Amino acid sequence: METFSSKILQAAVEEFSRLPGIGKKTALRLVLHMLKQDKGSLERFSDALLHLYNNVVYCSECHNISDQPLCSICSSPRRDKSTICIVEDIRDVIAIENTGQYHGLYHVLGGIISPIDGIGPDDLTIDALEKRLKTNQDAREIILALSTTMEGDTTNFYIYKKLQPYGLKVSVIARGISVGDELEYADEITLGRSIVYRTVYETSNR
Amino acid sequence: METFSSKILQAAVEEFSRLPGIGKKTALRLVLHMLKQDKGSLERFSDALLHLYNNVVYCSECHNISDQPLCSICSSPRRDKSTICIVEDIRDVIAIENTGQYHGLYHVLGGIISPIDGIGPDDLTIDALEKRLKTNQDAREIILALSTTMEGDTTNFYIYKKLQPYGLKVSVIARGISVGDELEYADEITLGRSIVYRTVYETSNR
Numbered sequence: 117m118e119t120f121s122s123k124i125l126q127a128a129v130e131e132f133s134r135l136p137g138i139g140k141k142t143a144l145r146l147v148l149h150m151l152k153q154d155k156g157s158l159e160r161f162s163d164a165l166l167h168l169y170n171n172v173v174y175c176s177e178c179h180n181i182s183d184q185p186l187c188s189i190c191s192s193p194r195r196d197k198s199t200i201c202i203v204e205d206i207r208d209v210i211a212i213e214n215t216g217q218y219h220g221l222y223h224v225l226g227g228i229i230s231p232i233d234g235i236g237p238d239d240l241t242i243d244a245l246e247k248r249l250k251t252n253q254d255a256r257e258i259i260l261a262l263s264t265t266m267e268g269d270t271t272n273f274y275i276y277k278k279l280q281p282y283g284l285k286v287s288v289i290a291r292g293i294s295v296g297d298e299l300e301y302a303d304e305i306t307l308g309r310s311i312v313y314r315t316v317y318e319t320s321n322r
Numbered sequence: 323m324e325t326f327s328s329k330i331l332q333a334a335v336e337e338f339s340r341l342p343g344i345g346k347k348t349a350l351r352l353v354l355h356m357l358k359q360d361k362g363s364l365e366r367f368s369d370a371l372l373h374l375y376n377n378v379v380y381c382s383e384c385h386n387i388s389d390q391p392l393c394s395i396c397s398s399p400r401r402d403k404s405t406i407c408i409v410e411d412i413r414d415v416i417a418i419e420n421t422g423q424y425h426g427l428y429h430v431l432g433g434i435i436s437p438i439d440g441i442g443p444d445d446l447t448i449d450a451l452e453k454r455l456k457t458n459q460d461a462r463e464i465i466l467a468l469s470t471t472m473e474g475d476t477t478n479f480y481i482y483k484k485l486q487p488y489g490l491k492v493s494v495i496a497r498g499i500s501v502g503d504e505l506e507y508a509d510e511i512t513l514g515r516s517i518v519y520r521t522v523y524e525t526s527n528r
Contacts, residue, residue, distance in 0.1 A: 121381075121415065122389045128374040131367045135352050144413060146341050150371065151378065151387070157340075158375045162368040164334040165356065169364045172330050172357065181328045181357070188327055207350060209327065 177248060179224040179241045181206050189213075189222060196220045198256040202245070202275060204228050204263060212261065220259070223248070228262055228271040237274055245275075249282050257285040264291050290315075383454060385430040385447050387412050395419075395428060402426045404462040408451070408481060410434050410469060418467065426465070429454070434468055434477040443480055451481075455488050463491040470497050496521075 120126040125147065132143035150158055174180070175187035178200075182188065189195055189209075199220030203209055209222050225240045249255055258279060262268035276286050292310035293302050302310075326332040331353065338349035356364055380386070381393035384406075388394070395401055395415075405426030409415055410433060418424050431446045455461055464485060468474035482492050498516035499508050508516075 121393050121395060121412070122378055122387045124370075124374050124378050124389055125387050128370045131370045134363075134367075136355050137348070137351070142343070144416070145343070147374065148412065149342050151374065155375055158371060161337045161340075162371050164330075164337040165364060165368050168330050168334040168353065168357065169361055172328055175327075181331050183328045183330055206327070206354065210350070 174224075178222045179226060179244065180209055180222060194219070197252075197254040199259060200245075200248075200255050200257075201259040201261050203261050204268075208261065220257075225262075225271070228265075228267045229274060230267045240271075242275060242278060246278065249279070249284070255282075255284060257287060260286065260288045380430075384428045385432060385450065386415055386428060400425070403458075403460040405465060406451075406454075406461050406463075407465040407467050409467050410474075414467065426463075431468075431477070434471075434473045435480060436473045446477075448481060448484060452484065455485070455490070461490060463493060466492065466494045 120129070128147045128150075129140065129143045132138055132146050133140050135143075138146070150161070171183070173182055173185060175182040175190055176185050177190040178187060180187045180189065184191070196219045200223050201212065201218060201220055202223050202225060203212070204225055204227060206224055209224060212218050212222075223241065223245050225242070227235050227240055229235060229237055229240070258275075260272045260275060262271055272288060279286055290313065291306065292313065293299065293306065299307065326335070334353045334356075335346065335349045338344055338352050339346050341349075344352070356367070377389070379388055379391060381388040381396055382391050383396040384393060386393045386395065390397070402425045406429050407418065407424060407426055408429050408431060409418065410431055412430055415428050415430060418428075429447065429451050431448070433441050433446055435441060435443055435446070464481075466478045466481060468477055478494060485492055496519065497512065498519065499505065499512060505513065
């Protein structure tokens with residue numbers, strides 16, 4: 117994919133193909149699609165991006181993406197301020213919000229500890245979390261909701277150790293068989309964990 | 323995917339998810355990726371799009387996307403002006419150029435006749451092709467290089483009929499088994515055609 121009849125077209129295709137998961141062919145398809153739109157929608161697209169860059173801020177409390185200095189979750193009077201859920205990035209906030217099962221606050225780390233990618237604890241918002249816990253005495257429980265990978269476990273353990281002096285309850289989201297999954301296709305580690313950490317329905321008297 | 327903490331973020335995600343093949347989740351991933359870039363690269367992205375819209379033109383001869391009124395292929399003295407290859411859109415021009423096997427000119431139709439999508443002959447550049455053949459007497463052969471679908475065949479036949487008064491040689495690109503394909507997995511129609519339109523290696527004397 118090198119022969120472009122137009123340098124301008126080529127420049128636009130190269131910009132698109134820098135995006136993650138977008139190759140040259142897809143980039144060309146997207147650019148040609150945009151060319152077929154009217155000028156208004158192209159300007160709206162371009163404006164939305166610049167607007168995003170110029171006006172979006174990170175919440176001073178939880179580091180979620182926000183339009184105001186304090187995000188809509190942190191500033192809501194209806195959220196339970198005694199629980200803080202630690203997540204990797206804003207996509208996880210959206211995913212958990214969509215479940216409708218969580219009503220506490222969040223803390224967005226901005227990544228997880230991953231030496232292979234050169235990400236250490238200092239690159240994350242762990243210091244900010246500690247400062248937050250020092251100034252705000254409402255927190256009672258920290259829920260760790262990171263990826264169930266080795267990097268996620270490392271980060272969980274690091275944060276758990278860091279938070280020990282604060283005397284908070286620290287929990288980790290349940291790992292087990294996905295709802296709708298068939299047992300025979302589950303991997304051994306997940307299946308093993310789901311047995312060890314089984315949920316008790318009812319306590320019998322025997 | 324409805325709970326966004328930022329309206330600006332939501333607007334950008336919606337713009338991205340209007341692109342073909344990009345869903346809400348991918349759009350969010352792309353937007354978050356862009357947010358992590360420095361301002362310069364975001365502006366470059368946005369500029370490339372606006373530049374594209376404001377400065378790109380369609381070649382007055384072949385309707386290929388171009389930076390000049392006459393595209394680099396049509397204006398090249400090294401191209402064989404006696405052959406015009408009819409293609410659906412500019413992606414096909416790029417694909418054929420990349421083969422390095424074709425040295426003639428192109429004519430970009432801008433689509434193919436498809437009643438189901440509401441595209442008739444008048445929506446394509448067929449009139450412009452006729453005008454081109456009337457004013458330019460160099461053309462000797464027209465190669466039809468459209469998709470091998472029913473719509474492609476309909477368009478081929480329509481153009482073939484339209485061009486009959488001009489007394490040109492009209493050909494269609496070869497259809498057959500893809501190079502590297504195994505025969506047993508080829509569909510019957512392709513395999514049948516590849517036998518009927520077999521290529522003769524050597525003419526024997528018998």
